[in-house]
Every structure is written in structure tokens, then in C-alpha cells.
Amino acid sequence: MDDRSEGVIEPLPIRRLQESLINRIAAGEIIHRPASALKELLENCLDAGATSIRVTVKDGGLKLLQIQDNGCGIRRADLPILAERFTTSKLSTFSDLTRITTYGFRGEALASMSHVAHLSVVTKTKTETCAWKAHYLDGVLVAPKPGQTVEPKPCAGNDGTTIIIEDLFYNTPTRLSALRSPSEEYARILDVITKYAVHNPKVAFAGSPLPDLSTSSSSETSHAIRLLYGHSIAKDLLHSTFSSKKQDEAMEEESEVDDRESWKAEAHFTNANYQSKKMIFLLFINHRLVESSRMKRALEAVYSGVLPKGASPFIYLSLQINPRDVDVNVHPTKKEVHFLNEDGITDQISDTLQQALASQSHSRVFEYQTLLTGGIAEPEQSISKKRKGKERARDGDEDEDMENAETKTAASPPLKKTASQYKVRTSLQDRTLESMFPVINPTQIEGSSSGKGKPADISKSREIKESECYLTSVKTLRQNAIKGKHKQLTEILEKHTFVGIVDLNKCLSLIQHSTKLYLVNHGALAEELFYQLGLRQFGCFSRMKLQPPPPLRTLIEIAVELEETTAESGLTKPQIVDRIVETLVARREMLSEYFSFNITPTGLLESLPLLLRDYTPNLDKLPGLLMRLGPQVDWNSEKECFETFLRELAYFYVPGPLCSANPETEDQEAQDKAEKWQIQHVVFPALRRYVVAPKTLLDRDVVQIASLPDLYKVFERC
Template structure:
């Protein structure tokens, strides 16, 4: 046995080998060239480094078949062509110290080399000193003959001053990358986006881009414009008419007497910096933020700066609307580290937070000085395409009041017989029950300053549709939630368990109750009336059981609550894990916990989409959530916590346990919307007040009517969630003694 174990190849460590040069270069090329747009970005930067004033781009099949860029720059010397496509060949650096003073776009010499490893690369170039042009073709960084693919020298040809670079059959030798980029229209739009951004930042350079099959260009800019003119030409008249402009620098900030002590925060070793800003005023709105950031003329991304500048507009624009912002920041090159990303998409520079804060303050002051404002409708969701509550339908008085005014439920109330007029010889006062919903509710008993406003205002946070006046009869009729047809034995068993576990008397109370009002928002307590009794109920606990039963009722046939834009799964998990204290005791790091939960959800994404309408894209974005009740929108603030709990709290090993635990977690997520913040009414801001009012509306007009129709409460709710606090008959006994 020991000999067999020693000879087992699975127990023998594999040897470490040196990778082949071609494989190394191809791996490196994949880091630089992600798609045609990233290749074009490198080529445009090379043309701008060559001091070009005209750049012409031709594209075929989204850049997959052909990507050609022609400029009128200084060109490339003939002697440099043999090593042009080799890695780390550059004219920008000679020593490491040069990296700290770099002012050009490219410096590593990997762009053309990477393209030669994943495409067929050809170059035609001519300097002003030479009388003819030179043509060279490259494969895997080696100068070859384009027809024979054998090593060759450069060849003379006719050409204009400047350089023309031709990339053909991009990713021909990496089929996986090629299959992932099959949408040529999307790739072409990305190419146009890159050209548009560089054209705005370089208004003195003429840009044009067209498809190889088209006679007219899709983008064409002249060579003598300003930045506002370029924005008008490329982004349209609507943005240009709403643009504001400002210039911020380290010097102007120090001279600004209105700044209190912010100027002393920037260390003296940060060097000088200046910023040119173009941003829209409050009269402009867009569904997506357009953010152009150039640092030392390099197009980069900075999520921190983007969020900070976007926050300037939070109090100005309505939710779901975003501005246009163009930032050109020039910093001392010694304070910038450009070598932090293979494609130079990101840079790091000193005192990033302080500079970002000053830019945001300058924008805020400019917007405040302008003094423009608009009136908007508030909505409770960040996403724009989620359907709100339907228009309230009026019910006839016959539907509202049946017999003694108590609503009868089809299945449970059919067997209940009411006392007829002949049997009841005399109705005493303590037998009279107020059940008409025309009577005032608890909220209407508190005085309001302007009752007409209360009657006319729309449902808080709901956009279109009006809420009934406080104290007016409730006219909301919850839409019918049909029971889905399901052949799964596990789901049938769970539905049967709900029916078996219902408490008959509590079911009758909830089916025939009259809503009185919300008593305590912090403790989730509400008052309902049934017959001559008054009950104090925990509406959050009732809601959790309701949503669990609604989930079982609609299993496999949920409506979808679409999220636009779709948030990334891992980002939401990071938020939840960071806020969860129990993760500190885990043996895994927070990043490992996030990765583990994300893998579990992505592994079961097809099952979640089919049975629960929880759609997760292959890239890990949450596209939709199950909508359990038409007029009830859950609070998306708790979405990170839901996703985090789905990992450890759901039993993924057993079918019935999996469905049961998943629906319990989903119901808990929905019930959290029935809870309120701990802040008092006096401390509540205007926006928080609107959210509080919207939640109250949902509880009264969506949650309790749904309980009346669909909730089969178990006996466990009687322990502490439903308590009788008053009886009319007992109260009359007390009054008779007085």
C-alpha cells in the first residue's frame, strides 16, 4: 500500500516550467487589449503624442475585421520600424527617473506589441524629412512579409506625412475573447464613445470616424473649436445650453477669502494644480451620468471623484436624474503615478481627496450663485422602471359594507352565519360595532393645519395616483394574487402545512377586521377592530408571515421588480458584510466571505430565476427581484442584507428546505419595509418624512387589505403579536359602575 501511494502521480508535485515567449506575450496582450475600443484608445494616444492635428479612423465589423487610424503627426523613423512592435520599446523613457516626470500618453511600449500578438498589424509611416513612405507588417512582434508571413524588411511605398496603422482580424488567435465580442454594433458604439471623449478634450484636433462601407462619417469635428463648442457638436444642443464653466486651482483656492480653513489642509509638497470644469445646471437631466475625467490630458476613471461630484446634485436633481460633468485636471507630474494600470485607465495622485473636495465645493458654489431650481416629484425608488401602485379603484358601497358592515371572505366566511334581524329582538349599545370605513381612522383624529392639502396630495413617494384623504373611506382594492400551478411535491407540502397550521379564530379576526391606525412606528404596532373588540398587532410580524405565504402562493410565477441600473452583486455583498459585526468572528476574511456567498448565488442563478424571478446576470448584476404584492414595494436599503443572508441561511442541499428557507428570508426582507427609523418626528428631515408617509400609506392601503384576503395566521402569532386591548362590552360594565 505504501509503495502504491508513493507512485501515485496525484501526490507528486508538478514541476515548474518557464512559459514560452509567445504565450507570455499573448497573456500580456490580453491585459492591454480588451476590445477594439481599448486598442483604438492606445492608437489615438500615440497619434496625439505625435502632435497630430488630424486623426481619421475607419472601422469594419465593430473593429473586429478592420481598425485603421491615420494621422498627420511626425511619423516614425525607418530605423525604428524593425523593433516597433517589440515589447518595452519606447521613445518616452530612458531611465526610471523619467517615469516620475512623464507627460506623454504612452511610455511602456506595449500597445503595438500587444496588437501584433492578437491581430495582423500593418504600419505605413513617413516623416517630413523623408521623400517616401515606408510600410511594415508585424506578427507576434516580428517584422514579416504580409503575404508570405516570413521575416522581411520594411518596404518603400507612397504615403503622406504621418502614420497609418491598420489592425485586421482582431483576436483571430484567441477564439474565447472573439466569441465574447460578437455584438459589432455595441463595439462600434464603444469606439464612438472613446473618440467623442478625446475630441472634446482636444478641440484643436480634427477627428473623424466612419464605417468602411459608409461614405459619410458618423463623427466629424473641425480643427478649431473650444471645449463648449465640441460638447455642443458631439453631445447636442440640450447639454450645451445648460453648461456652466469654472476654473479651480491651488492658487485661486488660497486667494479665496470665503474659504474658512480648507486651504491649510493641502500639504505644501502637493505642488500646483489647476482644473477646468464644464458641468450642467439644475435644468438639465439625464438617465445616466456622463462623466469625463482627464488628468494631465489622460482619459482615466475615478469612482471616488465621480461619486463626490454626483453627490453635489443630490439635493438639486430628482432621483433617477443625473448631470453632465467634464473635468480636466492638471497636476504636477511628480505627484502622479501613471503606472498603476496596464491600460493606464487609472492613475494615483497625491491629495486626491482634498483636490476632489475643492472641485466639488467650487461646483456647489457655482450652482448656488446661479440660483436656478426646479420643482420635482419625489419617488421612493432609485430605479426608474419599477411599476408603482395602480390607480385606486373605487368599490361600491355594497362591496364595502355587507350585513353589519363586516366584509365576508369567500372561502372562510362562507360557513359563518350572521344573526338575522328576526333573531335579534333588541340591539344594545355595547353590541353596536363600528365597521364602516367611512368613519374616521386613528390618524384623522389628530389636527392638521391645512386639511385641503391632505386630501389633494398624491400618495407619498408614489408618483402618479392620489392617496385618499386622511379620514376618508379607503377605496383601495388589492389586486388578486392567483395561486400558481405547481407540480412539485415539496411546494404542495409547504402549502398544505400553511393550511393545517392556521388558527381559526385569528383568521376570522384578520379577515373581518377594520383598520384603526398605526400606534407606534418604532415598535411596529397598529390597532385593528373586530366585532366589539380592539386588538393591538405587530404589523411587521404579520407582514413577514403574509409575504411568506404569498411567496408560496405564487411559486414559479412571480411578477418582476426590475432594477435599472442593475447593481453589482459583489458590491452589495461587500456593503452587507462590512456592516455585519458577526463576520469579525469568522475564520474567513470579509473578501472571502463575499466571494463565497457570490459563488453560491451565481451557481444557483438559473434556479433562482426560474422559481423566484430573482434574475442575476452572468456578469453578476442583480437585474430583478420577485414582486410579492403589487402595491407594496420593499425597501431597497435592505437588499444587501438579503443577498448576504441568502448564502448561510438558506439550506441549498434539500429541495423542500431550500424553498422554505429562501421564502422565509425573502419574507423577512419584505417585512423590514414595515419598520421605521428610530428618529423622532421633529428630528426627521423632509425627505425622511416623505418616506415615512409612503411607508404608512403602504401599510394601511396595501398590507392590511392583503392580510384580509390571503393571510392564514398560525397560532404562534397569538403569543405576543396579536393582543386584545379593549372590549366594548367590558367597557360598558366599567361605565355602569361609575
């Protein structure tokens, strides 16, 4: 008879779990999905002082998750215990937790990854002569192949660390089957990188294949938000900084605020004009990405009286509190923290945001709908019979006069009438936007085709043919450009009519296609154009000679001297100049052969590649180009080297001044006039002829602002 039926349960013996089982259970608490693994790795990169982070993802991070940084690296002597649990360089005693300022401190992330994936590390410090590669499994070093030793192997590599996670959750099929599709895991990874990129605008983020995310290392928080979340949020963004300390000097003299209770915050948040179905809330406490349901509810309550029901805002909040007041050791993945006076800080932040919103406006601004690129106008057959009847009634008198004046034969077919809202009113002979403004003492612009000042047309210039190239890397880059083609946007650029430049400094212009008007970022379009022209002419560039040839070192010194963040690299400015000069001079033969980028053995810059005839880039940007060619070009891989070099060259060719100049001077007016001429008569015709437009331009660089049929609908109601 069963013992349970008699009400007697025998106690089971207590056993000590195996170490491997303990570690795998702990790994499940830290690494929930690829995005949580990436978050841990990103924080390690930032702790290492990285200024450039590159992420590679395959199959949503399940097949491959790789992150490369240019931080301080890991010492060779520390590699044997790198993936063991509770090994860290961040703290040594429990009291260190009260003043922790780094992201990580427990030393469990890499250990957890080694228990649920195949982990390998490539690292190099600035003092070592080579990089070291090590492989880990279940927290210990393993041999990369059978028969080899487990010791780290010397290899080539840059300063910094590359962490490679392969086959995540290969030994935990239940966790693997519980995950979503690779596309959803990719979206979570992109969300994590985006949030850290917003909070760290001085760090350059890039990825492969992550075309949705690419930031430079010299942007501001507001620029990063515009770049990563789009113009719709950025145009309605407000900025505010506040703290617990009193700003009035008299009050500060009477009573000082206790440092233990001091805090400061910075917020970027949308005004009453922006509304979304889902709230976007980025919260960083002491630079750590965390969640706080208490604070989120309080900020939602602030907007509840401003936005309509169901609408939500965008809020980025960075809160800095004395580390002694924060307990970071309350969650395995550190996504939550506890801190003193949480309710008081939350209330003060909510009040400040509410005051900022109230000071903007007492009502929302309703705008006419702005659409992304819509493509070709609808055919006449799609118009309803009712709308056709309205058109006939409105244009009836005009049609009768036209019919009486025309002579028709019985055999001629009846002409189909085109409704007014679908008539395309463009002509190459029409006046542009600039021609409608009077100019006092207009001067002849160099490059005109005649003495009367008639502008030259690039269509009459020499055809730029694609060079013959047998390098697999270049063929792949050309194929990638073709694969990324957005058919509709490419057709718009091929058949557009230039309307005019709206803002030269902001790189905004108007173009018309069919019955639609578009506002475009001609700087972004030009950058893509010059990149594709560089690919098109690879190995067969014309030369733009520099007479006399300037010293390479002098130009780089000018650019480095203007940089403010060089201290983060750990090198002095003369050392940075030396390293960039050595890099370029050592590769001068390759630069000359492939790019017509000629540097003499003594370090003189003789010529630059000429990407587009009749177009001269702003040579004031040359020092910046030479400086970026050192750290921004991946010199270790052929394909990445060619791609990054051409991207930097395209950025150098983008029209626009080096910085905002005084528009009132005569020299500046002449420069602006020449710049506008090049944009209208050289860049836009070249866009029409050569560019294969990628879909990424639709995100923020090409916006439809008017449609003739839609305007007719608006005015019919009047």
C-alpha cells in the first residue's frame, strides 16, 4: 500500500548539487536571451573606456553574437580565470559596493555565457606586442581544436577586446525553444544598443548586419535621439536639467545641501504635439540602464492631462545620485536599483517636467499630415465617380471653350481628360526657388557654360563608367549596393525636378516628383552618391593634385589639436598624430594604387581622388578627413577597409561648410553662392544619373510634405 495514502511522507535525502549544475542554474538567472547577454557585454566595453563599439549579430544573436571595442583590453595573466564565477576587477571588499561607479562588479556575466554558449575572447592591451585569443567552456580554458593546448594563443589584433558568443543556449533546449523568432530577438538587441547609444553619444556604435544603427563619436544626446529615433520625436523634443541643490547663491550660503542627498538629472522629453501608442522611456541611474515602475507611472501621470487618451510620450532621463545612496545589488541582471528618497526625487522630477510642458503651450498644435515617400500618384481610374463629376462641373466652362476651338475628325478617338489635381506642373525651363529672389550685383559663377551665366548641365559631362575590378571584396560591396536598392525612391531621384535649397546649413532642399513635393537632406543623399561613385571608380580614379603638396603631419596636427576627447584614448596628442601618420605612410602604395591618394615617402600629400567632375569639395575639411582615416578605417580586413575608407571619403565630399560662418560677410555670401550652384547643377544631376537609393534614406532624409491630390481635397472643403 502507498505510504502517501496513509498520510506518511518519507523525507528525501538532501544532496549537494554538482558544480556544473549550480553554474548552469546561475547562468539562467543572468542570461535570459541574446539581448541580456549583449547588455552585459556592452557594459564591459564602456567600463573599459571604449570610444568605438562594433556589434555583429547572426540569427538574432543565437548563432553568433560578437562585440568589439577599443578599450583598455585584458591582461594575458588574467585570461585563465576570466570566465570563472566571481572574478572581477571592479571590487575587492563588500564596502566597495557603496561607492561602485562601474557597470559590472560581480564577475558573473562571462562565466554565465561560457556555461550556455561557446565563448572565445581576443584581447590586447596597449603595452603588449600582440593580441591573445582564448576559448572557454563551463568557466575554464579549453583547447580550440582537439590535440591543441588550452593556453591562450598569440594572434594579430587591435587594442581592445573582442568577445565572441556562438551557439547560445545550445545545451539548454528548453530555454532555446522558449525564445521568440530571430527577427524579434534582433529587435530586442537593437533596442538595447539604441538606448546605450543615446546615453553615450561620445561613443561610436556600429554593427553588422545592423544598418538601423550607426552613430559617430562626436555627437550630442539630442543629435543621437534624432539619429536613432527619427525626426518625428526630435522636432518636438524639450530639454531640461535640474538637481536637488538650490540655484540661488544666497540660499546656498545660508545652508549647504548634504552631499549624501544630492542628485542631478538631465531629461529629453517630447512636448504636447508628439504622441505615440506606446511610451518610450529610457532611464539611466548613474549611467546604468534600469527600470523603475514607480517613476514610469509618475511620468505617465504628468502626460495624462496633456495628451489624449491612449497617447504616450518619449522620455529620456539620466539621473546621477551619490553612489553611497544607491544599492545596485538587488537584481541578478542589475536592471533594477534601490536608492534613498526615491519618492521625493520622483515627485520633484515630475513637477519639473510638468512645469516645462505647461510653459510651452496651453494647447496642442495640429499639423497637416506629413507622409514618408509615397511614390507615384494614383491613376485617374482610381478616382471615384463622384469626384469625377465634381471635376467636370468645375471645369465644364473651360472644357467647352477648348472643344469649340479644336477641330476633330470622325476617326479620331476621344481624348481622355486629366483631372486638375493629377496634372504634373514641372518643366526643366521653369524658374527655381532661388531665381525668384532678387540678387544685388549678381556675379558670374565659375563653371558656367557661357558668358551669359547660363549654368552648366552635368548631363553633358563625361560619363562615369564602372571600372573593371576582380577583387571579391569590391564585387561584394557593389552587389550589396544593388541589393539595398529601394525601387520607388530611386525612381523619384531619377525623375525629380529640383525646386530649390531651403536651408544651406541644415542641408535641406526641395524636389518635386510627379504631383508630390519632397523635403530632402541633400547632405545625406550626397554622401550616399559619393560613396557609390567611389565604388564605381575603384582603382581608376582621376586625381585632384595639390600644389604645393601640404605636409601630412601638419594637417593631422591641426585636426587633432581641435579635438577635445583625445584624453580618453590614453595617448597624448603628439602620439595620436604619430600613429595616424605612420598608418597612412605605411599604406601609401595601396592608397595610391586603389584610390589615387598619393603620399610621398617624406609625408607630403600630393593628390586626392576626384570622385565627380566639376565638383570641388571643401578643402577646409581635409585635416578632419586625414585624422579620421587613422581610427575610423578598419585596416585589418580588406572588405571593411575599402568600405570604411570610401565612407570617410564620401563624408569629406559632402557639401557644406566646416562650421557655421558669419553669413553677413561678402566672402561668406560668395562661398554660399558657389556652394548652392554646385548642389543644384552638379550634385542633384549626378543623383539623378548615378545613385542607387537605399531604403535607409526614407527613415529621416526624404520626407513627403505635399501632394497635389491631397491639397485639392483640403481646399474642396473650403
